[in-house]
Amino acid sequence: MRGVIMYAPGDVRVEDRPDPIIVEPTDAVIRLAATCICGSDLWPYRGAEPVDHTPMGHEYVGVVTEIGAAVATLKVGDFVVGSFFTSDNTCEICRAGYPSHCVRRTPIGREGTQAEFARIPNADGTLVATPGQPDADLIPSLLAASDVLGTGWFAAVAAQVGPGKTVAVVGDGAVGLCGILAAKQLGAERIIAMSRHADRQALARRFGATDIVEERGQDGIARVKELTGGLGAHSVIEAVGTQDAMDQAIRSTRAGGHVGFVGVSHDVSIDGKGLFFSGVHLHGGPAPVRRFLPELIQLIWDREIDPGVVFDLTLPLEDAAEGYRAMDERRATKVLLTV
Amino acid sequence: MRGVIMYAPGDVRVEDRPDPIIVEPTDAVIRLAATCICGSDLWPYRGAEPVDHTPMGHEYVGVVTEIGAAVATLKVGDFVVGSFFTSDNTCEICRAGYPSHCVRRTPIGREGTQAEFARIPNADGTLVATPGQPDADLIPSLLAASDVLGTGWFAAVAAQVGPGKTVAVVGDGAVGLCGILAAKQLGAERIIAMSRHADRQALARRFGATDIVEERGQDGIARVKELTGGLGAHSVIEAVGTQDAMDQAIRSTRAGGHVGFVGVSHDVSIDGKGLFFSGVHLHGGPAPVRRFLPELIQLIWDREIDPGVVFDLTLPLEDAAEGYRAMDERRATKVLLTV
Numbered sequence: 309m310r311g312v313i314m315y316a317p318g319d320v321r322v323e324d325r326p327d328p329i330i331v332e333p334t335d336a337v338i339r340l341a342a343t344c345i346c347g348s349d350l351w352p353y354r355g356a357e358p359v360d361h362t363p364m365g366h367e368y369v370g371v372v373t374e375i376g377a378a379v380a381t382l383k384v385g386d387f388v389v390g391s392f393f394t395s396d397n398t399c400e401i402c403r404a405g406y407p408s409h410c411v412r413r414t415p416i417g418r419e420g421t422q423a424e425f426a427r428i429p430n431a432d433g434t435l436v437a438t439p440g441q442p443d444a445d446l447i448p449s450l451l452a453a454s455d456v457l458g459t460g461w462f463a464a465v466a467a468q469v470g471p472g473k474t475v476a477v478v479g480d481g482a483v484g485l486c487g488i489l490a491a492k493q494l495g496a497e498r499i500i501a502m503s504r505h506a507d508r509q510a511l512a513r514r515f516g517a518t519d520i521v522e523e524r525g526q527d528g529i530a531r532v533k534e535l536t537g538g539l540g541a542h543s544v545i546e547a548v549g550t551q552d553a554m555d556q557a558i559r560s561t562r563a564g565g566h567v568g569f570v571g572v573s574h575d576v577s578i579d580g581k582g583l584f585f586s587g588v589h590l591h592g593g594p595a596p597v598r599r600f601l602p603e604l605i606q607l608i609w610d611r612e613i614d615p616g617v618v619f620d621l622t623l624p625l626e627d628a629a630e631g632y633r634a635m636d637e638r639r640a641t642k643v644l645l646t647v
Numbered sequence: 648m649r650g651v652i653m654y655a656p657g658d659v660r661v662e663d664r665p666d667p668i669i670v671e672p673t674d675a676v677i678r679l680a681a682t683c684i685c686g687s688d689l690w691p692y693r694g695a696e697p698v699d700h701t702p703m704g705h706e707y708v709g710v711v712t713e714i715g716a717a718v719a720t721l722k723v724g725d726f727v728v729g730s731f732f733t734s735d736n737t738c739e740i741c742r743a744g745y746p747s748h749c750v751r752r753t754p755i756g757r758e759g760t761q762a763e764f765a766r767i768p769n770a771d772g773t774l775v776a777t778p779g780q781p782d783a784d785l786i787p788s789l790l791a792a793s794d795v796l797g798t799g800w801f802a803a804v805a806a807q808v809g810p811g812k813t814v815a816v817v818g819d820g821a822v823g824l825c826g827i828l829a830a831k832q833l834g835a836e837r838i839i840a841m842s843r844h845a846d847r848q849a850l851a852r853r854f855g856a857t858d859i860v861e862e863r864g865q866d867g868i869a870r871v872k873e874l875t876g877g878l879g880a881h882s883v884i885e886a887v888g889t890q891d892a893m894d895q896a897i898r899s900t901r902a903g904g905h906v907g908f909v910g911v912s913h914d915v916s917i918d919g920k921g922l923f924f925s926g927v928h929l930h931g932g933p934a935p936v937r938r939f940l941p942e943l944i945q946l947i948w949d950r951e952i953d954p955g956v957v958f959d960l961t962l963p964l965e966d967a968a969e970g971y972r973a974m975d976e977r978r979a980t981k982v983l984l985t986v
Contacts, residue, residue: 400878401902409902409926411878539739539750554919563740563748563932573919580893580915584908587748587932593902593923 311423312364312628317355320629325363328419328427333378336431338370338388340647342451343421344619345631347481347642348572353632356574363420364628366392367455369447370647372435373425381432387442388435389450389605390428391458391597392416397433407433407598422628424647436601439609448616448644449608452486456642457604457615458597459570460486460547464494465600466568466591467543471495476532477517478557479547480508482618482642483570485515487545489615492516493607496543500535502528502556508641511617525552532560540565546592551576563587570595619644650762651703651967656694659968664702667758667766672717675770677709677727679986681790682761683958684970686820686981687911692971695913702759703967705731706794708786709986711774712764720771726781727774728789728944729767730797730936731755736772746772746937761967763986775940778948787955787983788947791825795981796943796954797936798909799825799886803833804939805907805930806882810834815871816856817896818886819847821957821981822909824854826884828954831855832946835882839874841867841895847980850956864891871899879904885931890915902926909934958983 311325328337344367352359372386382388394414395407402410414429428434442450449457460483469475475491477484480503491499492515500519501512509520521531533540540562546553549571557567558578569592583590607613621640623631631643650664667676683706691698711725721727733753734746741749753768767773781789788796799822808814814830816823819842830838831854839858840851848859860870872879879901885892888910896906897917908931922929946952960979962970970982 400876404903406903406926537739551919564743564745564935569923573923576919576923578917578919578922580890580912580917583917583929584912584915584932587745589928589930590922591928593926596903 309424310625311420312625314352314359314362314364317353317359320353320632322626322628325423328425330374330376331427332429333376334430334432335376336372336379336382336428336435337374337425338368338428339373339425340368340370340421340423341387342447342647343368343423343625343645344451345422345628345635345643345645346455347483349632350636353636363423365420365422366415366417367451368416368421368426369450369454375431379431382435382437386437388437389453389601390416390435391454391601393594394428394430394434395598396430397598402433405599406596408594408596422625422645424625434598436605438605446608448619449614450605451644452615452618453601453604453608455597456482456618457486457489458600459483459595461490461600461604462595462597463487463545463547463568463570463592464490466566467545468566468589469494469496469543472497473542474498474500474536475543475545476500476502476541476560477545477547478502478553479571480505480512481547484545484547485511485618486615487547488512488517489515489613491545493613500532500541525556528556529559536562542566543568547571549573549576554578558583558586558588558590561586561588565589566591568592618642622646648763649964650759651964653691653698653701653703656692656698659692659971661965661967664762667764669713669715670766671768672715673769673771674715675711675718675721675767675774676713676764677707677767678712678764679707679709679760679762680726681786681986682707682964682984683790684761684967684974684982684984685794686822688971689975692975702762704759704761705754705756706790707755707760707765708789708793714770718770721774721776725776727776728793728940729755729774730793730940732933733767733769733773734937735769736937741772744938745935747933747935761964761984763964773937775944777944785947787958788953789944790983791954791957792940792943792947794936795821795957796825796828797939798822798934800829800939800943801934801936802826802884802886802907802909802931803829805905806884807905807928808833808835808882811836812881813837813839813875814882814884815839815841815880815899816884816886817841817892818910819844819851820886823884823886824850824957825954826886827851827856828854828952832952839871839880864895867895868898875901881905882907886910888912888915893917897922897925897927897929900925900927904928905930907931957981961985
């Protein structure tokens with residue numbers, strides 16, 4: 309099969325890779341319908357994380373082509389959505405709602421889903437079948453559910469978004485934008501998007517943002533406070549992963565409010581005294597996307613949400629290198645690869 | 648009146664101070680029935696925080712002797728309990744359950760309740776009257792409600808303690824011990840006290856601890872994991888405020904679990920990446936004691952809890968200097984001063 313390999317920072321190639329096979333009886337193999345490039349794939353691309361002839365990709369939707377002997381809930385031909393960690397969905401941690409921390413989790417990144425086929429361990433606990441074969445125009449949204457929507461949704465849930473609440477969203481990438489969509493669906497009264505880019509502001513408004521704040525740092529915090537009677541937002545989503553974004557998020561939240569943080573932390577350090585006296589709640593981490601997939605798939609199936617519009621560039625898998633370049637150079641927010 | 652003044656680190660004196668008077672129409676003046684020395688009073692005592700001829704004390708119970716013209720819910724003669732921040736109990740932050748972050752809060756420490764009398768600003772929103780004049784033996788427990796019990800209770804609530812949960816408590820001072828008492832009252836199934844001191848272990852067991860862990864650091868974390876099927880505790884109370892205690896708390900909590908931290912942070916820095924991948928919830932800060940006072944007073948009044956036993960040394964106010972020495976030298980966990 310064909311698949312993406314990152315040889316080294318900046319060096320992405322599409323090559324022949326061995327076809328995946330069933331290794332464990334709990335595995336499935338899927339034929340990808342679409343895959344995509346993640347903001348987190350840019351870290352190794354830019355040399356900020358080690359990479360050496362590494363298969364890439366951890367977002368995926370597709371059709372089951374083979375199942376292991378122990379797979380009970382899926383059959384060949386099912387159209388499925390999964391997430392970036394596999395999970396058994398039966399352990400105590402999964403049952404408590406945290407499949408991304410499942411005691412038997414495996415990272416899908418290891419399989420590399422920017423490819424024609426992929427092996428999915430823990431298939432029963434990981435893959436969720438759609439109600440039928442999806443119309444082609446639903447595929448981008450189903451693919452978004454695999455990571456950016458699931459992650460933005462978790463951020464909103466972690467930030468305790470709900471009716472009557474004012475939500476601020478730090479980060480206008482695909483995850484932040486999906487966080488806005490989630491906040492709207494979860495009933496937020498007011499949604500403040502922090503963004504300086506006209507195209508992303510437009511998408512933020514389409515997804516439900518009621519206010520746009522272009523200021524950053526101290527000025528951004530002051531602006532959010534100004535919009536919230538001096539108190540700060542009830543709920544703040546942090547979808548970047550930098551020190552500035554985390555500081556901004558904590559300090560834009562009112563005492564007793566909630567920060568949901570899903571930006572993968574890079575060199576972030578949280579001042580204990582500042583956090584103590586802020587009185588905020590802090591929760592985040594790798595999103596337990598599997599928890600939300602049944603609900604998200606149904607919302608997409610019923611055409612109530614259209615997160616797939618976060619993909620602003622679609623390329624064939626063979627052109628993956630151009631997709632990486634486009635995201636690196638910020639010519640694209642999120643690139644979908646057709647398979 | 649007589650009152651405690653800390654002249655400088657290590658130099659505590661009891662001297663004549665001006666009698667407090669009504670300054671704002673929302674003030675009350677109380678005659679202290681008892682007061683006490685807080686673990687946090689040791690920071691300036693040890694030179695770790697600035698101090699210069701400062702009136703001391705922020706824990707208090709006593710009888711109202713005077714009220715301002717705007718005080719509506721209290722009358723002279725009421726026996727009252729309050730906490731270390733005054734609050735109006737009507738603002739949006741108070742109504743959301745966070746009176747310790749009230750928009751009109753004032754620190755009681757500024758008044759100095761290690762004294763015969765104290766002015767209490769925001770009296771209506773701060774003071775809670777007991778059902779009647781308390782029996783003398785209830786006074787230590789009511790005084791504990793003013794800070795250490797209210798703080799330990801908040802830590803347990805912040806850590807989402809509840810039926811079926813395993814709770815670990817980092818810190819065996821008065822607050823940690825009250826956290827154990829709170830965890831028991833809130834229905835925890837298993838309570839792991841982390842303590843190396845025989846007398847505190849005994850009190851921990853009396854308050855409801857089911858397991859004692861003497862190990863610290865990596866070994867302490869490993870022991871808590873061992874006691875919880877490898878997963879970590881559902882709920883962890885951090886009642887120290889040091890880097891080691893915070894690290895211990897976060898790393899002893901299972902993914903999706905909750906850390907309630909109430910130790911006043913000193914030079915604590917939380918690694919963002921570690922917190923991200925831990926998947927825990929983090930909440931804490933200055934405890935909103937006022938939220939819990941009505942319930943805590945009733946539990947004490949009904950003799951269902953006896954947090955006053957955390958006071959292991961009782962001295963007259965005039966001997967405050969000896970009280971500070973005893974706590975500094977760890978000869979006492981918590982010192983009550985009779986007035």
